[in-house]
Amino acid sequence: MSDKSQKPKTPSPEECESELARLIRALGHPHRVAILRHLHQQKACVCGEIVAVLPLAQSTVSQHLKKLKEAGWISGEIEGPRTCYCINRSALKRFRSLVDASFLSSTEETMSNTTDIRATVREKYGKIVSQSRNGCCGPTCCGGAGDVDAIAVQIGYSPEDISKIPTESNLGLGCGNPLEYANVKTGETVLDLGSGAGLDCFLAAHEVGKSGRVIGVDMTAEMIEKARANAKAGAFANVEFRLGEIEHLPVADTSVDVVISNCVVNLSPDKPQVFREAFRALKPGGRLAVSDLVLTRPISAAMRESVEAYVGCVAGALQKDNYLKAIRDAGFSSVEIANESRYEIGLDSLGDALQKEACESVLSIKVRAVKPV
Numbered sequence: 001m002s003d004k005s006q007k008p009k010t011p012s013p014e015e016c017e018s019e020l021a022r023l024i025r026a027l028g029h030p031h032r033v034a035i036l037r038h039l040h041q042q043k044a045c046v047c048g049e050i051v052a053v054l055p056l057a058q059s060t061v062s063q064h065l066k067k068l069k070e071a072g073w074i075s076g077e078i079e080g081p082r083t084c085y086c087i088n089r090s091a092l093k094r095f096r097s098l099v100d101a102s103f104l105s106s107t108e109e110t111m112s113n114t115t116d117i118r119a120t121v122r123e124k125y126g127k128i129v130s131q132s133r134n135g136c137c138g139p140t141c142c143g144g145a146g147d148v149d150a151i152a153v154q155i156g157y158s159p160e161d162i163s164k165i166p167t168e169s170n171l172g173l174g175c176g177n178p179l180e181y182a183n184v185k186t187g188e189t190v191l192d193l194g195s196g197a198g199l200d201c202f203l204a205a206h207e208v209g210k211s212g213r214v215i216g217v218d219m220t221a222e223m224i225e226k227a228r229a230n231a232k233a234g235a236f237a238n239v240e241f242r243l244g245e246i247e248h249l250p251v252a253d254t255s256v257d258v259v260i261s262n263c264v265v266n267l268s269p270d271k272p273q274v275f276r277e278a279f280r281a282l283k284p285g286g287r288l289a290v291s292d293l294v295l296t297r298p299i300s301a302a303m304r305e306s307v308e309a310y311v312g313c314v315a316g317a318l319q320k321d322n323y324l325k326a327i328r329d330a331g332f333s334s335v336e337i338a339n340e341s342r343y344e345i346g347l348d349s350l351g352d353a354l355q356k357e358a359c360e361s362v363l364s365i366k367v368r369a370v371k372p373v
């Protein structure tokens with residue numbers, strides 16, 4: 001029995017690269033680019049006039065039209081004595097999205113300016129603090145607003161975990177529980193990248209005990225203020241919060257045993273630099289345990305906008321392989337995905353098909369790695 005509900009298979013990054021190369025090859029002559037531009041400028045198909053507008057011999061034009069047609073850039077229909085040529089606009093759209101996916105989603109973001117990205121992120125999380133406990137990365141995101149404690153249980157915390165942290169430290173901003181994979185021991189020093197209101201820092205504080213310490217770093221002043229107030233309220237003497245960027249960590253070289261992070265690196269405009277900094281801060285043999293959101297497939301610029309609008313926190317996310325590569329390139333060994341799952345919280349509330357597809361392109365991963373001794 002055929003399963004009509006089955007989605008078409010998502011092309012792999014290699015298949016996308018081959019497709020892009022094929023489309024570029026077919027455009028590999030200035031006359032073909034000129035023909036395509038001419039067809040693009042026309043509202044309707046062009047019947048038999050291409051030679052008239054381009055200073056080329058009929059045989060040359062025919063040769064180029066054939067190449068463009070074979071590659072799917074244009075279609076050509078015989079109408080009586082003439083052939084009518086039309087640009088295939090879906091090929092143009094596909095080409096744009098392949099270029100975006102290959103060049104923009106690897107290490108660069110669609111927002112070109114690093115400072116703009118940080119300012120936008122900082123402003124957003126500053127506002128979230130004032131609306132405290134409204135849930136996730138934006139006003140409407142995969143996590144959505146709602147019962148943040150219930151969401152925390154859904155993403156990997158136990159009710160017992162929730163009961164031992166200050167209530168205001170869980171703002172519903174995480175996408176997993178990195179401590180589940182960090183194997184934190186008594187007496188260790190833990191560093192949390194993008195500590196928010198302190199949720200994971202307070203849980204880590206219980207694990208390291210009085211002889212250990214926890215440092216949370218966050219670039220949003222309101223978050224740091226909130227986290228410090230939470231530490232005071234919960235009398236956590238072994239936790240401190242430092243204002244700073246995770247790309248330039250305010251911690252000494254080789255000073256921490258474990259680096260954790262929860263749903264933050266995807267927000268950074270320079271993810272490889274974040275992992276290099278984590279590597280620098282760790283002692284030899286130190287561990288990295290990160291919970292984050294990554295993309296399962298290349299997404300178009302339009303899709304990125306949709307993700308930005310509805311998922312908030314993952315507009316700048318990398319594809320999974322690129323994320324793991326950035327960790328390895330920083331020098332880490334034993335890089336492994338300890339767990340991965342669809343990030344489906346709040347998905348049902350998304351109506352529009354594109355938004356739903358955007359959310360379905362997102363994966364929550366828990367990654368472990370070790371700094372070699």
Ligand SMILES: C[S@@+](CC[C@H](N)C(=O)[O-])C[C@H]1O[C@@H](n2cnc3c(N)ncnc32)[C@H](O)[C@@H]1O
Nearest residue numbers: 125173174194195196218219220245246262264
């Ligand atoms: C999605 S929230 C996660 C907060 C916390 N990890 C949690 O699970 O509750 C992201 C946090 O990372 C911080 N952040 C984002 N980009 C950052 C950067 N480049 N440097 C430092 N902090 C950053 C934000 O200010 C925000 O508090």
